[in-house]
Amino acid sequence: MEHEHAYTLMMDTLDGELVAEQQRALEVHLRACPSCAREWQAILAIDRLFRQTPALAPAAGFTQRTLARLPNHKYRVWTISSLYVALLLVGALPMLVGFWAYNQFGPVLSEPGLWLNLWQTAGEAIQVAVTVVSALLIGAGEFIVQEPSVLGWLLVLAGIVSLWGGMFRQLIVQPRQMSGSA
Amino acid sequence: MLNEEQTWLEQARQGDKIAFGKLIEAYQRPVYNLAYRMLNNSGEAEEAAQEAFIRAYTRLHTYKPNHKFSTWMLSITSNYCIDLIRKRRALLLSIDEPLPPHPALMSDKQKGPEAQIMLSEQQEMVQSLLQELQPDYRQAVVLRYWHELSYEEIADMMDTTVSAIKSRLFRARRQLAEIGVANGVSPVPMTLERAAV
Numbered sequence: 001m002e003h004e005h006a007y008t009l010m011m012d013t014l015d016g017e018l019v020a021e022q023q024r025a026l027e028v029h030l031r032a033c034p035s036c037a038r039e040w041q042a043i044l045a046i047d048r049l050f051r052q053t054p055a056l057a058p059a060a061g062f063t064q065r066t067l068a069r070l071p072n073h074k075y076r077v078w079t080i081s082s083l084y085v086a087l088l089l090v091g092a093l094p095m096l097v098g099f100w101a102y103n104q105f106g107p108v109l110s111e112p113g114l115w116l117n118l119w120q121t122a123g124e125a126i127q128v129a130v131t132v133v134s135a136l137l138i139g140a141g142e143f144i145v146q147e148p149s150v151l152g153w154l155l156v157l158a159g160i161v162s163l164w165g166g167m168f169r170q171l172i173v174q175p176r177q178m179s180g181s182a
Numbered sequence: 183m184l185n186e187e188q189t190w191l192e193q194a195r196q197g198d199k200i201a202f203g204k205l206i207e208a209y210q211r212p213v214y215n216l217a218y219r220m221l222n223n224s225g226e227a228e229e230a231a232q233e234a235f236i237r238a239y240t241r242l243h244t245y246k247p248n249h250k251f252s253t254w255m256l257s258i259t260s261n262y263c264i265d266l267i268r269k270r271r272a273l274l275l276s277i278d279e280p281l282p283p284h285p286a287l288m289s290d291k292q293k294g295p296e297a298q299i300m301l302s303e304q305q306e307m308v309q310s311l312l313q314e315l316q317p318d319y320r321q322a323v324v325l326r327y328w329h330e331l332s333y334e335e336i337a338d339m340m341d342t343t344v345s346a347i348k349s350r351l352f353r354a355r356r357q358l359a360e361i362g363v364a365n366g367v368s369p370v371p372m373t374l375e376r377a378a379v
Contacts, residue, residue, distance in 0.1 A: 059224075062228070
């Protein structure tokens with residue numbers, strides 16, 4: 001008999017599925033093969049140990065502790081229903097507003113010159129914004145060139161703000177963290 | 183018992199927590215035992231067992247009465263424990279923490295102090311052996327030995343085939359035998375009788 005077949009028969013023995021003929025074959029093999037016999041004795045010992053070890057129970061009061069953690073069924077149903085209604089409204093509202101706007105402004109929106117005019121207006125607005133921002137930047141640059149001390153004052157101001165920020169964290173935030181961990 | 187169980191299940195489906203409490207009373211031991219054998223920590227086992235019951239309560243509408251309720255509960259518990267073990271690995275937490283004393287063992291007044299110590303040592307030996315197995319082997323061993331599930335039930339629970347389960351148990355038993363003997367488990371004199379319970 002092959003060793004692997006012997007192992008299969010050993011497992012069948014543990015599961016109580018061995019027929020008499022197979023049992024005899026395994027007995028013969030175990031008498032002739034010391035390594036399989038040793039392994040069978042070890043497997044039997046583990047099997048016996050596991051079968052004799054009782055199941056463990058939780059500490060007293062387990063049911064009450066678990067029941068206290070169960071979610072409220074009615075509240076859950078109400079919450080989920082509300083969520084569904086809210087999601088439905090979130091989807092339906094923009095659609096309704098769209099329909100209303102289309103009915104109100106449909107004829108105006110379908111005029112051929114409208115989109116061209118809108119595009120031109122947007123372009124002009126962007127041009128104005130770019131002009132204003134560039135004028136501001138140029139102006140600020142020229143001012144700093146004429147009055148370089150302004151830059152120094154700005155650096156001093158940033159230092160003071162940073163210092164006060166550090167002191168604020170030390171005095172206000174840190175004591176609260178310490179009292180929270182205590 | 184089965185008729186009572188069906189009544190409790192029906193009432194629990196309607197949101198009756200007292201009826202669900204009776205189901206917890208009936209199944210707390212197998213559920214906790216499975217969690218403890220898998221996780222090897224009494225605090226985590228209690229947490230996992232509670233979580234399994236909470237999941238069962240919120241999913242009662244998915245329970246099919248053609249399965250045993252106990253098998254369904256054990257399936258939820260073992261899947262939850264396997265997820266926990268995977269998360270532990272992902273977090274690289276050590277699973278070698280010392281085994282905390284189990285309250286059920288410590289409060290067993292019927293047994294004398296010597297018997298209690300022996301039983302405690304036996305439990306520790308079993309736990310240390312189980313921890314040597316990879317989680318899916320451990321799961322199969324625990325379900326087979328303590329919950330006496332058939333190969334078909336274990337395969338169904340672990341979403342695999344009967345032959346895969348037989349193979350896992352076969353390898354697990356050989357591995358346990360090798361480690362057990364190396365750790366002082368005395369080999370049993372040769373016999374072909376099934377080990378006495």
